[in-house]
Amino acid sequence: MRNQKIHSLSKNGNTFTFSDAIDILGSDKNITKVILSRLESNGWIERIEKGKYIIIPLGSEKGKYAFHEFAIASMLVRPYCISYWSALHYYGMTEQIPNTVFIQTTARKKNQHLKIFGTSFQIIRLKQEKMFGIRNEWIEETKINIVNREKSIIDCLDRPDLSGGMHGVATAIKEHELNIVALSEYAIVIGNTAVIRRLGYLCDTFGIKINLPQPPTRNYLYLDPSLPHRGPKNSRWHLIINTEDKL
DSSP states (O other): OOOHHHHHHGGGOSEEEHHHHHHHHTOOHHHHHHHHHHHHHTTSEEEEETTEEEEOOTTOOTTOOOOOHHHHHTTTSSSOEEOHHHHHHHTTOOSOOOSEEEEEESSOOSOOEEEETTEEEEEEEOOGGGOOOEEEEEETTEEEEEEOHHHHHHHHHHOGGGTTOHHHHHHHHHHSOOOHHHHHHHHHHTTOHHHHHHHHHHHHHTTOOOOOOOOSSOOOEESOTTSOSOOOEETTTTEEOOOSSOO
């Protein structure tokens, strides 16, 4: 029979910290360490990082189970939210499957590139004013924080290197119904003129009406900084259109 202690630990979802275990089990640090060590040895929990655990699904054999990567991501840093390419894929706005889970945070974390249970995670630290548009979703009994659809677009325009390429973001804007007012507001709030330029150009390209301010400077930026730095100039948005394929 499944250990009663697992039942207690799982009341708040399938992830918990060492501090959570102390509170839930009502034991001191040393006894809690012993209990968690035994639970891990019996194949009932798995350690994610020091002091962070996930409960192994009932009936699963040790080493023969798969955890949702977002549930693991929720334990790696606080505060946090899932964003960029990961959020874009979650909402079905890109067919490209990211091989890394991208996590935003305002906190410092020494190791920003992690590999846990075979999955790669990248933690991106950003200013508090850039962390908004967050909603909650339940994934495998774990409540996770993820940016909404419109903010996922804006974040990808802010960091194309974390979006799987400009073509995927462009396709998301072109083929999916989005709140244009929210897109416009988010583009301004995030405080990066490159976002306004890229969004403005893409909306013009797809015939989408959006209210955005004109670039305040005359310097030219690249539509996709990851691609070769050559291409025609767009004078309206002061962009160098360096995409290899037609958007």
